[in-house]
Amino acid sequence: MDSVDSNAQRLLSLIVKAAQLDARQHAERHDLLRQASALxxxxxxxxxxRTIATLLSCLSLPLEQWLDSRFRQGYQGVLQFADEPTMLCNAIALETNPRVGWERVQQIVKNVRDLCRTRPRGDDEYRLFRMFLIDHGVVDADRSLDFLIPLQVSFNSLYEPIPQHLIRLGQVYLCPSCGWPMEIHRHAVSCGAHWCEQTVGIFQWMDDELVSVRNAKVIPPHPAKNKYRLTPPLWTFxxxxxxxxxxxxDGISRLGVSAELWPDVDQADLHFTLDDRTYSLDAKVWHSTKNLGQHLASTPLTDTVIVIPDYQAQYLHTLDEQCSPRQIMSESQCLRWVKKLCQR
Ligand SMILES: [Zn+2]
Structure with missing residues (x-):
């Protein structure tokens, strides 16, 4: 990491910490913004x-309006809305601080993985666990989660109460892409994930209904009572x-190649075999490809191909430079590559 990047990380971390604090923690916030102002x-x-008052008002403005692109690490959007941290704010905290983000998730997933490796049907149980997390951005507290007991995972390590600012008149509005509660009080409503904004678009209030800007479909409300959301680190990673x-x-299967998710209790995210050779893929969806690059550069090199979303294809060149000789592709590139392998 060069010195601009490490200073940018420090600056972002100070600003994000300030945005995550409760308005009542006035002195701590003041101190963080004073350090950010000096830096x-x-x-x-x-x-x-910039005065502390200016920086404080900047928290509710898009980063790109007040922070030079050299210091933004590719992040765009607002950090705070109605005095609450936005999902972007939490995502920056998770991506720039491995201790609260990536490592915490890895520990939960690793514990389950290690246990599954010792169990006779561990491969199936592990897959069930991973699929459950993908399918359940929100769960009902009375839902039976008995399958977690043998995996020694507590409900509280996976799910948390839904924050009040995401609830409107006792209802939550779930993202049609990921199932997480959306940030309903923003002008352009979404769950906060770029992936979902790119996949299903954004939503807006029209009278009392939340409507898709892309296809005018109405998002149905769900009673918030008894509902819990997947924790932000598990949702992100x-x-x-x-x-x-x-x-x-699904894309690889359509090419007539059988692909398996989390094979052999998570040796990779996905693998497929062609002509007796097995290929492994890992999907990475980070807000900041720059921070993803730093993360990849600091982890041991393997043959696994890293796949990022198509909407980040413009950053492939920089990622290649950051992580060479690791192979990194966009989703479409990856599918074209598999197709070529099939035609050999
Ligand atoms: Zn979503």
């Missing part, structure tokens, strides 16, 4: 220093990439 002035010596994993499996 910004040091990074941009030609411009006038298992559910959302899981949607790309499912699409890759």
């Amino acid at each position: 910004l002035w040091w990074l941009e010596p030609g411009s006038s220093p 298992t559910l959302i990439p899981g949607l790309l994993e499912l699409r890759l499996r």
